[in-house]
Amino acid sequence: GENVEQHPSTLSVQEGDSAVIKCTYSDSASNYFPWYKQELGKRPQLIIDIRSNVGEKKDQRIAVTLNKTAKHFSLHITETQPEDSAVYFCAASMGNQFYFGTGTSLTVIP
C-alpha cells in the first residue's frame, strides 16, 4: 500500500512567521492530497487539498505545492497566528482510501 512520511513531527514558530510541513508518498498512482488540521480531542478538519493535475494551490494564508516527479508535497502557512496551533496531517489517496502522514504538531508562539 501507500506509505506517507511527514516532517517535521514538531514545529514551533513565532507568531507572524511562516511554517512549512513536508510530506512524501510512495505510490505514483496517488492523485489526491488533502491536508487536515486536528485540534486536541477533535475531528480532523480539511484545510486545503490538491489534485495531481495541479502544482500549487493557495487559499488565503495557506498554500500547498505538489511535485509529482519527486512524489512530495508541502503545506505552507504564512503569517502564522496562535490559533494555527494544532496537529496537521497530510494524506495521499488513490480512489477512496486515504493514507495519512504521521502528523506535525505546530505551536505558534505569541
Add this chain to the structure above:
Amino acid sequence: GAVVSQHPSRVICKSGTSVKIECRSLDFQATTMFWYRQFPKKSLMLMATSNEGSKATYEQGVEKDKFLINHASLTLSTLTVTSAHPEDSSFYICSARARPTERTYGYTFGSGTRLTVV
C-alpha cells in the same frame, strides 16, 4: 455541508465485553465509509473500508474478527470491538465521502469515539 455523526463520543467498558460504535452520514448518502484508529499524539491509521451492502475491506494487520464492521445502509456503518482488551483503548474515528455528484471532493470525519477498556 456534509455532516458525519459518530456515537458514542466516549465509552468505558470492562475487559472482555463488546462495544459498538455508530457512524452516520446525516445529509448525504455514503456508499463507502472508513474507520480509523488514532493513538495519543499519533497519526490516523486506516483500519478498514466499509462498503454498503458488502463485506468490509480490512487493512493488513487488522483483525477482522475482532473489529466487526457492518454497513447496512447508505447512511450507517458500525464498528464493533469484540472482546475488548485494554490494548484496544484508543480513539476511533470514521469518515465518509459523499457521492461524486456532491460539490465537495473532500472526506468528512465523524467526531470520534474515545474507547477506554478497563
